Amino acid sequence: MSEFISYGRQSLDEEDIQAVVDTLRSPYLTQGPKIKEFEQAIADYIGVKYAVAFSNGTAALHGACYAAGIGEGDEVITSPITFAASANCVRYMGGTVVFADIDAENYNIDPAQIRANLTAKTKAIIPVDFTGQPVEIDEIMAIAKEHNLVVIEDGAHSLGATYKGRKVGTTADMTMFSFHPVKPVTTAEGGIIVTNNVAYYKKLLQFRSHGIEQVPYSQDKGGWYYEMTDLGYNYRMTDLQAALGISQMKKLDTFIEQRRKIAKIYTKALQGVEGIILPKQLEQTESGWHLYMIQLENADRKQVFDTMRAANIGVHVHYIPVYWHPYYQQLGYEKGLCPVAEAWYEKALTLPVHPGLTNTDITRVIQTLKEKIR
Ligand SMILES: *Cc1c(COP(=O)(O)O)cnc(C)c1O
Numbered sequence: 001m002s003e004f005i006s007y008g009r010q011s012l013d014e015e016d017i018q019a020v021v022d023t024l025r026s027p028y029l030t031q032g033p034k035i036k037e038f039e040q041a042i043a044d045y046i047g048v049k050y051a052v053a054f055s056n057g058t059a060a061l062h063g064a065c066y067a068a069g070i071g072e073g074d075e076v077i078t079s080p081i082t083f084a085a086s087a088n089c090v091r092y093m094g095g096t097v098v099f100a101d102i103d104a105e106n107y108n109i110d111p112a113q114i115r116a117n118l119t120a121k122t123k124a125i126i127p128v129d130f131t132g133q134p135v136e137i138d139e140i141m142a143i144a145k146e147h148n149l150v151v152i153e154d155g156a157h158s159l160g161a162t163y164k165g166r167k168v169g170t171t172a173d174m175t176m177f178s179f180h181p182v183k184p185v186t187t188a189e190g191g192i193i194v195t196n197n198v199a200y201y202k203k204l205l206q207f208r209s210h211g212i213e214q215v216p217y218s219q220d221k222g223g224w225y226y227e228m229t230d231l232g233y234n235y236r237m238t239d240l241q242a243a244l245g246i247s248q249m250k251k252l253d254t255f256i257e258q259r260r261k262i263a264k265i266y267t268k269a270l271q272g273v274e275g276i277i278l279p280k281q282l283e284q285t286e287s288g289w290h291l292y293m294i295q296l297e298n299a300d301r302k303q304v305f306d307t308m309r310a311a312n313i314g315v316h317v318h319y320i321p322v323y324w325h326p327y328y329q330q331l332g333y334e335k336g337l338c339p340v341a342e343a344w345y346e347k348a349l350t351l352p353v354h355p356g357l358t359n360t361d362i363t364r365v366i367q368t369l370k371e372k373i374r
Helices: 015-026 034-046 057-067 083-093 111-116 135-147 197-209 239-249 253-268 301-310 327-329 338-346 359-372
Strands: 050-054 074-076 096-099 122-126 150-154 174-179 191-195 292-296 348-351
Touching: 015 239, 034 050, 034 191, 034 239, 050 057, 050 197, 057 074, 057 083, 057 150, 057 174, 057 191, 057 197, 083 096, 111 327, 135 150, 135 327, 150 292, 191 197, 239 359, 253 359, 301 338, 301 348, 301 359, 338 348
Parallel strands: 074 096, 074 122, 122 150, 150 174
Antiparallel strands: 050 191, 174 191, 292 348
């Protein structure tokens, strides 16, 4: 039996491993110099002023919702086709999640549906660069400007992707990247918020570390003095994670090149194959190809999934519409809310993409898929 091909996984080399080992031998395992160095590497790569690293992407989204001032009674619009964390972060702050339907062709949140869901209570938008394809961020920023909303871009899939030649992370008020092992680069667990806004930056730092603010040294208070001025969390990244991240960032562009190459091979091989709808790419965007998602027009998706898995090919499905999960159903969200997303979900299938895939692996995926959908 051929080896299992996973849909996504980390690509690590000896240099990455050595970077972590070196940090293990250093005085600082956490709260040391590697965090700032990693934040600077990300800020420089994107071209933004500030970056704040978190223990994971979900914590980073929580921080962004805090910085944006989301609270009870506020509505936040996001996509139903995303990982639950894009919506959960709103709930952590007591806000209400509003799901706006996706565009049938590019699977990202539809700006017209954002408009349709605006109310007097709307406070923020969390658009998701699903599969690594950037959202129509200019249009979304225009809506936000008109209605005085904060835009937190969920770029968990899209580190290194570009929109109109600009890197994801340069346009929204705050952008989150995740460093989970399947994401573009990894720190094992990890996340970050990038922003050009100094007020958000300060709030993010405070939230990440118990709500503590460093106060300027004053003679009468003593050198140990600090103040906890709001309720925060311990959401810090460790120096071990940051050291891995710094090493991984050197390879990001190569990783993305490889992902784009794989996507091209899939597109070429599957174009015109009956029963397969390929993912449409927006003009003026360059995806990072975190995922390659097709739709099966006629075949039984579950059967194709099962037979591909039986052939040791790690196909997947991203994602179950978020409000279908029992937690959201119990909050009163009903099936049928976003019909485009639901119809898309029933046909969707994720093909494996990661930098470690060999040509033999890719050929195996393509040939097996063509066999199984017949
Ligand atoms: C991975 C992911 C997250 C959460 O990131 P973690 O680092 O796993 O907490 C959020 N949104 C999307 C779209 C993701 O894929």
